[in-house]
Amino acid sequence: MARWGMVIDLDRCTGCAACEVACKSENNIAPVSAGEADMGRATSWMKVMAQVEGEFPDTTMHFYPRPCMHCDNPPCIRVCPVQATYINDEGVVGQIYSRCIGCRYCANACPYMVKYFNWYGPEWAQSERNHLNPDVSVRPAGVIEKCTFCHHRLQKAREDARAEERELREEDYQPACADICPTGAIVFGDLDDPSHRVYSLKEDPRALRIMEDLGTQPKVYYLRPRE
Amino acid sequence: MQGTAADRGGFARLWWGYAGLGLILTAGIIITALLMRTPPVPQPVAFNHRKHTGELGLNCEFCHVYVKKSAHAGLPDAQTCTVCHQTPQGTSTEAARVTALLAEGDPLNFNKLFALEPHVFYTHRRHVGIAELECRGCHGDIAETERPPARPLVRIDMDFCVDCHREQGQTLDCNACHR
Numbered sequence: 001m002a003r004w005g006m007v008i009d010l011d012r013c014t015g016c017a018a019c020e021v022a023c024k025s026e027n028n029i030a031p032v033s034a035g036e037a038d039m040g041r042a043t044s045w046m047k048v049m050a051q052v053e054g055e056f057p058d059t060t061m062h063f064y065p066r067p068c069m070h071c072d073n074p075p076c077i078r079v080c081p082v083q084a085t086y087i088n089d090e091g092v093v094g095q096i097y098s099r100c101i102g103c104r105y106c107a108n109a110c111p112y113m114v115k116y117f118n119w120y121g122p123e124w125a126q127s128e129r130n131h132l133n134p135d136v137s138v139r140p141a142g143v144i145e146k147c148t149f150c151h152h153r154l155q156k157a158r159e160d161a162r163a164e165e166r167e168l169r170e171e172d173y174q175p176a177c178a179d180i181c182p183t184g185a186i187v188f189g190d191l192d193d194p195s196h197r198v199y200s201l202k203e204d205p206r207a208l209r210i211m212e213d214l215g216t217q218p219k220v221y222y223l224r225p226r227e
Numbered sequence: 228m229q230g231t232a233a234d235r236g237g238f239a240r241l242w243w244g245y246a247g248l249g250l251i252l253t254a255g256i257i258i259t260a261l262l263m264r265t266p267p268v269p270q271p272v273a274f275n276h277r278k279h280t281g282e283l284g285l286n287c288e289f290c291h292v293y294v295k296k297s298a299h300a301g302l303p304d305a306q307t308c309t310v311c312h313q314t315p316q317g318t319s320t321e322a323a324r325v326t327a328l329l330a331e332g333d334p335l336n337f338n339k340l341f342a343l344e345p346h347v348f349y350t351h352r353r354h355v356g357i358a359e360l361e362c363r364g365c366h367g368d369i370a371e372t373e374r375p376p377a378r379p380l381v382r383i384d385m386d387f388c389v390d391c392h393r394e395q396g397q398t399l400d401c402n403a404c405h406r
Binding site: 086089092094096097098099120134135136137151152155156159162163 | 298327344345346348352356357381400401402403405406
């Protein structure tokens with residue numbers, strides 16, 4: 001059984017935010033107005049956080065692309081009263097919108113703040129309505145949503161592999177963010193499969209996981225910048 | 228001890244009261260059930276499945292062209308019907324009507340009968356194209372019908388899917404169908 005995970009090389013990330021755009025486009029994430037965004041109601045399953053280090057003029061900037069960490073021990077699933085969020089056999093933390101009651105316990109339990117509440121029903125400009133991804137639902141108001149590691153792409157890749165009677169290859173299943181990353185900073189694959197790049201990258205001396213001390217066992221690894 | 232005439236009158240009134248209440252409740256339940264029923268699905272022509280699949284031996288894929296390749300099986304359009312019905316076929320009045328409609332340039336928009344909830348992601352490709360399941364497993368005896376049914380012949384709900392997945396040892400992961 002695969003255990004899907006991600007390694008993000010911070011040295012390679014230029015903060016271009018292509019991953020953010022690709023994610024929004026892939027997963028039908030509706031834009032909100034500037035005023036709503038100021039209130040913290042914007043949704044961004046993949047978010048590039050920026051951090052400035054040093055004193056002006058000797059400053060460096062670091063970017064941290066932050067998707068859902070898909071923890072092996074996710075705090076969000078422990079608090080969900082209706083089992084709308086759960087972890088599947090392959091380690092993907094799912095969110096079942098039709099089951100979610102919008103209590104937001106999970107959003108508050110998540111130390112990485114990657115669960116988003118839909119304050120409103122989605123609104124798109126007329127020109128964008130025919131460009132929605134049919135493989136992903138359009139979430140209604142009042143439910144929590146989150147990064148799914150583009151799980152629908154895995155299902156499609158599996159279908160293709162079965163139809164062609166072959167094994168699933170590493171390049172068959174890549175989430176939109178890893179697919180688009182122009183510098184190859186985001187690497188995705190099976191953490192338990194030695195033939196996948198993430199298998200060795202996660203053992204790199206630069207590898208770290210955010211808030212590892214909480215015991216959440218996230219499956220998103222970062223390669224810290226070289227000095 | 229015998230009850231008085233007044234007592235007996237009281238019981239009779241009570242009995243009629245209960246009977247009336249029962250009647251109103253039953254009528255209410257029936258009316259609610261009728262109102263909650265899915266609306267009938269109209270079709271442009273009275274397509275005879277039995278004639279086409281049985282007597283003429285056409286396979287399902289002839290009209291539902293994407294059944295092995297895509298999420299939706301697809302419905303035939305005027306172009307598909309034109310293959311045979313451009314010239315009059317058989318003796319039925321409906322076949323004559325199809326030819327007339329095609330001559331008028333009617334697009335023959337058939338309507339989807341078996342529709343799933345929008346939060347369910349089902350693909351025919353996986354079930355028919357790859358797993359090679361039979362159509363009747365989910366669609367019942369649709370191939371035997373002589374007129375288009377107004378409502379689905381089989382109620383496809385989550386129990387229906389999950390029972391089959393359990394029997395066949397297939398995935399029970401929520402993400403497999405809901406996303």
